[in-house]
Amino acid sequence: MTESALALSKADTGPRAGDAVSLKGVTKLYDRGVAALGPLDFNVRDGDFVSLLGPSGCGKSTALRIIAGLSAPTSGTVRVAGGGRSIGFVFQEPTLMPWASVRDNVALPLKLAHRPRTDIGGHVEAALARVGLAEFAAAYPRQLSGGMRMRVSLARALVTDPDILLMDEPFAALDEITRFRLNNDLLALWRDLRKTVIFVTHSVFESVYLARRVVVMTPRPGRISAEYRIDTAEPRGEDFRTSAEYAAYCREVSIGLSLATGKGALRR
């Protein structure tokens, strides 16, 4: 792969047919005038896997929360396919109810949506099987490892079969082996279910491994600084992770991140 094979383009503006998410001129001002975000113009194609990459505090979580409708933008427009009704959110912490079984934790979104009781069991079993936890439905969060707790959190996000999955640094607190395994499982899940995924991370390595499109953000207020398309043979796996191609992409994106943060530690 040559450097010219790495597509670097300006952020698209304006919604198009087939966009799952479209942000236009989105800003977020917190109390005491903290400008956290934007203006941000950002579109995500239906079924794409996009990573938002940026330094801590650049507003990645804020952008995700705005897309999810958990936070209102100060200005700008947000369009989400289906009116935002079909979103699953995975937080950095698994945020499980410690007093409830795995089964009951995963069932929560269906109960909140008042789905018929007879409907719930099958969906919960399917979501748990999807993340490899079919055997642990009766266990409690304290009995599980960190990686397993995150799988429960993922199952809870999947149980409503959302079209869009928003993931906020979900694997950041996990050890590397567990993280790699969950990376592979997430890719398999995305290949099978073809959901739109927006994955926030501050890891260059993780963003390049997972995403088809890496969007680099500047420090606060977060804006888009550069985009990289990771065009590699699919399905990705450990061969990709150890390849020269992967290393070259990581280097290119690292340079982009350094330029975005103004550090310039890595120069061309």
Ligand SMILES: Nc1ncnc2c1ncn2[C@@H]1O[C@H](COP(=O)(O)OP(=O)(O)OP(=O)(O)O)[C@@H](O)[C@H]1O
């Ligand atoms: N409720 C709030 N009130 C005031 N400032 C806030 C609030 N939430 C976030 N901020 C500030 O806005 C900026 C962006 O925060 P945000 O959590 O979106 O960034 P981030 O890129 O996701 O960071 P991290 O990677 O550390 O989670 C930060 O400087 C943060 O301190």
